[in-house]
Amino acid sequence: PEVPIMDGSSDQFVREILKAGIRGLDAPVRVIRILERVEVNLDGVKVSIEPFDNLEIDFSIDFPDEAIGRQTKRLNMANGAFVHELCNSRTFCRQSDVDWMRSNGMALGGSLENAIVVDGAKVLSPGGLRHHDEYVRHKMLDALGDLALAGAPIIGRYHGIRAGHAATNALLRKLFANPTAYEMVTCDTETATKLPGAGVQASDIGYVA
Numbered sequence: 001p002e003v004p005i006m007d008g009s010s011d012q013f014v015r016e017i018l019k020a021g022i023r024g025l026d027a028p029v030r031v032i033r034i035l036e037r038v039e040v041n042l043d044g045v046k047v048s049i050e051p052f053d054n055l056e057i058d059f060s061i062d063f064p065d066e067a068i069g070r071q072t073k074r075l076n077m078a079n080g081a082f083v084h085e086l087c088n089s090r091t092f093c094r095q096s097d098v099d100w101m102r103s104n105g106m107a108l109g110g111s112l113e114n115a116i117v118v119d120g121a122k123v124l125s126p127g128g129l130r131h132h133d134e135y136v137r138h139k140m141l142d143a144l145g146d147l148a149l150a151g152a153p154i155i156g157r158y159h160g161i162r163a164g165h166a167a168t169n170a171l172l173r174k175l176f177a178n179p180t181a182y183e184m185v186t187c188d189t190e191t192a193t194k195l196p197g198a199g200v201q202a203s204d205i206g207y208v209a
Contacts, residue, residue, distance in 0.1 A: 007114050008091025008138060010145075014083055018202050029187040029195070034156030036181040040171045047167045049175060052157035054078050054194035055147075059140045059160045065094065066121035071136035078194040082144065083204050088130055089137035092116035095124060143168055144196070150176075152184065153195050 006012065039048040058074040075081050093115050101107040116134065117124040131137055139160070146168035147154050160167070175181055192198060 005109060005114065009088050010141065011088040014087045018083075018200065018204060021202065022197075022200070029153070029192055030184055031153045031155050031187045031191070031195075032150055033183050033185050034154065034175075034181065035183055036178070038171060038175045038178065038181050040167060040174055042167055042170065045163050045167045046159075046161040047163040047171045048159045049154070049156050049171060050159075052155065054191065055154055055196060056157040057140050057143055057160075058157065059136055059143065060162070061136050061139055062162060063135070065118050067118040067123050068092070068135050071133045073133055073136045073140060075140065077144070077196045078198070080198075080200045080204055082196045083200050086137050086141045086144065089134045089141050090116050090130070091138055092118060092135055095119040139163070146172070153187075155191065 034049055034051050037050040055077040060072040062070045112125045
């Protein structure tokens with residue numbers, strides 16, 4: 001579920017965190033390093049994670065709606081890519097979904113500001129899209145948040161095809177059920193500079209919507 005009366009992105013949280021400031025700690029960082037490929041297939045949904053030298057997310061979506069369609073994107077999450085590329089990407093839904101929810105007494109306080117609302121080939125939300133591929137970027141943002149629930153930064157390549165929260169949750173459960181597929185290690189200095197939040201500072205606020 002999304003945070004109520006927001007838009008499914010994380011830019012407001014990022015903005016406030018960067019305004020408050022980030023303090024480095026003189027302590028080692030423990031990371032989850034992927035050693036073996038792990039894959040989950042669920043009714044046409046495919047998600048996997050495999051060894052890589054830092055976190056990379058590769059995602060594909062395919063919706064029948066003309067406004068969304070097929071989109072694919074791959075991002076290396078080093079060098080503040082989360083802030084620059086993903087954090088302002090909003091959730092999305094169909095106008096028919098909104099109509100159904102309201103007819104059933106839900107989302108009564110919602111508006112076109114709380115999501116990208118599409119109807120066939122049309123984007124109904126004021127101002128249109130923040131990125132031409134904002135839909136797949138939001139799915140990547142979802143995946144990044146799900147991976148954060150692993151309890152430590154993950155070093156590996158994540159690949160999702162039409163995946164959602166349930167699929168990524170199942171992937172993590174399968175990963176942790178196989179002790180040979182990963183290891184907990186102390187992050188070396190070079191790898192630490194490639195973690196998703198490394199190097200992000202207040203001057204990056206300008207990148208946030």
